[in-house]
Amino acid sequence: MIVAGVLIAALSGRAVEGGERMTGTVDAGREAGVLKGRVVDAAGRPVAGAEIVANNQLLYNSNLIVATDRDGRYRVSTDVAVATFRVTGTVARRFEGRAYTMELTPHDDVPFAGSDGAIRDFTWRLTGERSDGLGFYGGMLLFHLESYDPRAPETFLRDEDVTLTLTPQGPLIDGSVGEVITRRAERGGDGSGVLDVPIGRYRITAEHLGRPLKIRVRDTGEYGEAVVTGFERFLSTVHRIRLDLKP
Structure with a gap:
């Protein structure tokens, strides 16, 4: 049986309590122990600087947080024993002197085992019903x-x-x-x-x-x-x- 302290130790070097930010380049195909993907806008253009959060569903306040690179890609290690993650994303922009934060549309929001790894892509949509059914993107x-x-x-x-x-x-x-x-x-x-x-x-x-x-x-x-x-x-x-x- 793995206790919480061991799991927290396993997270060191990849994410600390509160989340450690990482960036990287994504290879094609799913990799064991790696979460990766790409964020594009509705026209298919890459979205840089979007924030992707892999929510650790076992340990409180031990999420993985990663930003997309200039090509809209991200990559982070999730090789943590007995940990399951659900991935969400947002994009923050300043527009006309005001700050806005908008939810991203996941292509797949099914939780996954950290040791298995996953590919989770997102689209930045300005309109449409939110994937969680709680309102609209606009x-x-x-x-x-x-x-x-x-x-x-x-x-x-x-x-x-x-x-x-x-x-x-x-x-x-x-x-x-x-x-x-x-x-x-x-x-x-x-x-x-x-x-x-x-x-x-x-x-x-x-x-x-x-x-x-x-x-x-x-x-x-x-x-x-x-x-x-x-x-x-x-x-x-x-x-x-x-x-x-x-x-």
Whole structure:
């Protein structure tokens, strides 16, 4: 029987408590006792500096942490007796003066025995449902709508009747060219708005059943016909834009 102290000793030279960072070059094919793989963006371009975490499912705070090289590749030893790992990844970038951390999409997230080794590749996607089913890779745009219209006091403005148009102002966070997004609002657990928007900077307009609405960033400045803004960090890998709308 191997006790925790022996396992911690076995980790020395490869990872210490809290995680030791390593980089390296990956050879083709799985190798015993080695975790390796590659990270690319949605266009297939390598993603350098992504952080890959091999979560040691036996010992607390003894994860392996490795960064991808300029070709998006990484490699780390996992040859630890009786240790099983599950691999996740994130990419951190500064964009328009703000810091963002985004989850990577695993091609295979099945845990593996450290002595067996594994290949775990990832893709950096700006949109789509997360692999764990907990939301989306894109950001969320939420709004508060003043439902009372002084020009039509008998009419109640509904959030679901709002349509938002987002026009990219320059490239998206991964350097790709964004597209104009026009979507009807929907209600969700976080409020009303549009979900799964690629991280970027946008010019945003809104209308209610075809009638233009006034708009501003939540609790900021004067209302106007449009607003230009980007996403803010809400949680570690969740980003949002919040707006106020009124007739």
